[in-house]
Amino acid sequence: MEVNNNYKNKNIEKLANMFSILGDNTRLQIVTLLMHRDANVGEIASELNMTQSAISHQLRILRDAQILKNSKIGRKVIYSINDDHVMTIINEGLKHMAH
Numbered sequence: 001m002e003v004n005n006n007y008k009n010k011n012i013e014k015l016a017n018m019f020s021i022l023g024d025n026t027r028l029q030i031v032t033l034l035m036h037r038d039a040n041v042g043e044i045a046s047e048l049n050m051t052q053s054a055i056s057h058q059l060r061i062l063r064d065a066q067i068l069k070n071s072k073i074g075r076k077v078i079y080s081i082n083d084d085h086v087m088t089i090i091n092e093g094l095k096h097m098a099h
């Protein structure tokens, strides 16, 4: 595994911000759900048993942090994981919690 040991890396502050955004149960549930399939606000809300406005609020935060992205299909806004790096971070984190 390639290791970046530069503690002065200018992206550390951004990474700390990303971890703080991921440090929320609801947001992690949304991200984990979207690792299995893309979904719109209504689908995520019903899956997590929360209101659409609560989910919208969290989706905006996750998108601003570039953890998620969205695309429009007709009038529907579909959310998905931004890229494979995000997938790896969450997957490895979940594996780490399982042992």
Ligand SMILES: [Zn+2]
Pocket (backbone or CB within 6 Å): 095, 096, 097, 099
């Ligand atoms: Zn581990």
